[in-house]
Amino acid sequence: MSRIPLIAGNWKMFKTVDETVKYVKELRGLVKDIQGVEIVLAPPFTALHPAAEAARNSNVAVAAQDMFWEREGAFTGEISAHMIREAGAEFVIIGHSERRTLFGETNTTVNRKVLAAFAAGLVPIACIGETLDQRERGETFDVLDRQVQQGLDGVSAERIGQLVIAYEPVWAIGTGRTATSDQAQEAHAHIRSRLRQWFGPEAAEACHVIYGGSVKPDNIRDLIVQPDVDGALVGGASLDIRGFAEIVTKSRASAA
Ligand code: PEP
Secondary structure (H helix, E strand, O other): OOOOOEEEEEOOOOOOHHHHHHHHHHHHHHOOOOOOOEEEEEOOHHHHHHHHHHOOOOOEEEEEOOOEOOOOOOOOOOOEHHHHHHOOOOEEEEOOHHHHHHHOOOHHHHHHHHHHHHHOOOEEEEEEOOOHHHHHOOOHHHHHHHHHHHHOOOOOHHHHOOOEEEEOOHHHOOOOOOOOHHHHHHHHHHHHHHHHHHHOHHHHHHOEEEEEOOOOOOOHHHHHOOOOOOEEEEOHHHHOHHHHHHHHHHHHHHHO
16 A cells, blocks of 8 residues: 555644644654654644744644635635645645534535645645434445535546545544444445546545544554555544654554
8 A cells, every 4th residue: 555644633623822832843853753654733723824833844744624715805704725825734624524513514615625725735634424323324325425526526536646535423523432443444445436436546546535533542553554544633632742643653653
């Protein structure tokens, strides 16, 4: 497998500028010798630029947690992909389940954001995943199919190869309940088979499909060894620098 594991920390609405700079400076020291893992941190918007400055010339990259699809204009409260790129971020999380559930995001808005992110030179981390009800009704694959098909409509095969898809079962986010490694592998393999069908084998092989949902130092190893699990989107556990560094380290060791 040629995909390098990618571990991204989603801090949600946690950490001030001060806390962010301290964290990034310490983390870059802890992971400076780690090769073969892409490390990404997603602080709140206010800390994006300080995080990028603190991570400059290191193996830690920065992501925004959301964006708006227009470049500029009368959109009070919104931030564009162009602004995020200029602040020093290279990635942007799009369509996180909290954005879908609490802020009305849909596959259509996800699609507009994914297209705009690529146009601005950002790598989207596009989040998909089923709710517990949907899983229990046996609708998981249908839900994932709609999220992939509609969310990635109009994206070229070349860009699919650069994309990161985060499979995050909603029932596993922030609940302490992780999908089993078999459940994760099954969903990831399904997503990759659809990418192969809709965008071609090369794009499907190059696209990172990472797992999110209560990932911790003690469960990353079981997940990362699955052939279609290419890394993790880590929420709560990424707030603790030692825990996050351990997840990064274990991803590399397991992948080798
Ligand atoms: C997330 O926020 O994407 C996430 C997976 O959160 P947690 O790891 O806390 O479940």
